[in-house]
Amino acid sequence: MLPFSITTLLLSLGSSNVGGCEHNHEPQNLNTEFALALYQRWAERNHGTNLAISPVSVSLSLGLLQFGAQGRTLAQLQHALGYSTQDQDVQDFLHTVYREVTNSSQSPVVAQLACALFVQAGTHLLPPFVQHAALWANNTVHQANFSEPNRTAAQIKEWFATSTGDGETSYLSLETLDSPLNQIAVVSVMSFKSTWQRKFTFTDTQTLSFTTTEGLILKVPTMYLSAEVNYGEFLLDSLERVSVVELPYLGEAVSMFVVLPSDRRTPIAEIERYLSARNFPLWSNSLRRTKMDLFLPRFRIENHLDLKMVLPTLGITDMFDPAMANFKGISEQEHLYISEATHRARIEVTEDGTKASGTTAMVLLKRSQDPVFKADRPLNFLLRQGRTGKYESNLSTEVIIMIAKHYCFL
Numbered sequence: 001m002l003p004f005s006i007t008t009l010l011l012s013l014g015s016s017n018v019g020g021c022e023h024n025h026e027p028q029n030l031n032t033e034f035a036l037a038l039y040q041r042w043a044e045r046n047h048g049t050n051l052a053i054s055p056v057s058v059s060l061s062l063g064l065l066q067f068g069a070q071g072r073t074l075a076q077l078q079h080a081l082g083y084s085t086q087d088q089d090v091q092d093f094l095h096t097v098y099r100e101v102t103n104s105s106q107s108p109v110v111a112q113l114a115c116a117l118f119v120q121a122g123t124h125l126l127p128p129f130v131q132h133a134a135l136w137a138n139n140t141v142h143q144a145n146f147s148e149p150n151r152t153a154a155q156i157k158e159w160f161a162t163s164t165g166d167g168e169t170s171y172l173s174l175e176t177l178d179s180p181l182n183q184i185a186v187v188s189v190m191s192f193k194s195t196w197q198r199k200f201t202f203t204d205t206q207t208l209s210f211t212t213t214e215g216l217i218l219k220v221p222t223m224y225l226s227a228e229v230n231y232g233e234f235l236l237d238s239l240e241r242v243s244v245v246e247l248p249y250l251g252e253a254v255s256m257f258v259v260l261p262s263d264r265r266t267p268i269a270e271i272e273r274y275l276s277a278r279n280f281p282l283w284s285n286s287l288r289r290t291k292m293d294l295f296l297p298r299f300r301i302e303n304h305l306d307l308k309m310v311l312p313t314l315g316i317t318d319m320f321d322p323a324m325a326n327f328k329g330i331s332e333q334e335h336l337y338i339s340e341a342t343h344r345a346r347i348e349v350t351e352d353g354t355k356a357s358g359t360t361a362m363v364l365l366k367r368s369q370d371p372v373f374k375a376d377r378p379l380n381f382l383l384r385q386g387r388t389g390k391y392e393s394n395l396s397t398e399v400i401i402m403i404a405k406h407y408c409f410l
Contacts, residue, residue, distance in 0.1 A: 063136070119184050
C-alpha cells in the first residue's frame with residue numbers, strides 16, 4: 001500500500017482586514033473529529049466517485065497557519081480543528097503525535113510527515129512566526145521567486161522528493177504559481193509505505209465481480225486471504241448493519257480498517273453518515289479476533305481536491321477573503337490571504353504493499369467453513385496510526401492518516 005498526499009496553500013497579497021473573537025478547544029481524540037468531518041463534506045460533494053483524502057496533511061498546514069493568524073481568522077481555524085496550536089500544552093502534544101507518525105519509519109512502516117514554507121524573496125516574516133514554523137512537524141523555510149513559476153515548481157517538487165523519497169512528481173501541478181501577488185506557499189506532505197502483516201498471495205488473486213451502487217457489474221482483480229483478523233458487525237441507528245475488518249501492517253503500529261455495508265442493497269452513502277468521532281473508535285475498539293476468508297479488490301485511487309470548496313463548510317471562510325483574512329502574525333508588511341488551497345492524494349492497495357505487475361490467471365480456491373468478508377461492492381477504508389504513545393490527561397496519539405472511498409473502477 002503506497003499512500004501519499006500533498007496539501008498546498010498559497011498566500012497572496014490582499015487588502016486590509018478585520019478581526020474577531022478568539023476560540024479554544026482541547027485536542028480530544030486528536031484530529032479524529034476534524035478528519036471525519038472533512039471526509040464527510042467531501043463525500044457529500046463527490047457522489048459516485050472514488051475519493052481519498054489525508055486529514056493529517058490538511059490539518060498540518062492549517063495548524064501552521066494558526067501561528068500567524070489573528071482575530072476571527074484564528075478563531076475559525078481553532079474552531080474547525082478543535083484545538084489551538086498557540087497553546088504550549090497543545091503544541092507539545094501535537095509534536096508528540098507527529099513525531100510518533102514519523103518515527104514509524106524506524107519500523108517496517110515507512111511514514112513521512114513534513115511541512116515547508118516557500119517565501120517570496122523580499123517578504124519579511126515576523127520572528128515569532130519563523131520560530132514556531134521551524135519547530136512545526138519537520139518544517140523548513142525556503143526562499144522562492146514566484147515570478148519564475150517553473151523554477152519555483154521545480155523547487156517544490158525537489159523538496160517533495162527529498163521529504164518522501166518519491167521521485168514521481170509529474171502529478172504535482174501547481175496551477176497559480178505564476179501570479180505576481182503570490183508571497184508564500186505552505187506545502188505539507190504525508191507519505192506512507194508498508195507491507196501487510198499477512199500478505200495476500202499474488203497467485204490467489206482472481207478476477208471477480210464488483211457491483212456498483214447503480215447495479216453495474218464489473219470484473220476486477222480481487223485479492224484473497226484466509227486469516228485470523230479483528231472483525232465486527234454493528235447495528236446503526238438506521239437499523240442498517242455495517243461490517244468492519246482491521247488489516248494490520250508489519251509492526252502493527254498502522255492498520256487499515258475496511259468498512260463495508262453488510263447488506264449489498266445498502267448504499268455506501270448510508271454508511272458514510274455514521275463515520276463519526278463517536279462511532280469509529282467504538283467500532284475499532286469492539287472488534288474481535290475471527291478466522292475469516294477475506295476478498296478485497298486491488299485498486300489505486302488518485303485525486304486532486306480544491307479545499308476552497310469544502311473548508312468553508314467547516315466554518316473556515318475569512319482566510320480566503322482578501323478583505324477579511326488576518327495573517328498579521330506572519331508579516332506586518334503585507335495583507336495576506338489564501339488564494340489557492342489544494343489537496344492531492346494517492347493510495348494503492350496490492351497483495352504485498354508494492355505495485356504488482358503482470359497478469360493473474362484465474363485460480364480455484366478451496367473454500368473453508370469460515371465466515372466470509374467479501375468487498376465486492378463500494379466500501380470505505382481508513383488508515384490509522386494506532387495508540388503508540390500517551391500524553392497528559394490520557395490523550396491518545398492515535399491519528400487517522402487517510403480516509404478513502406472505493407466506489408468504482410475507472
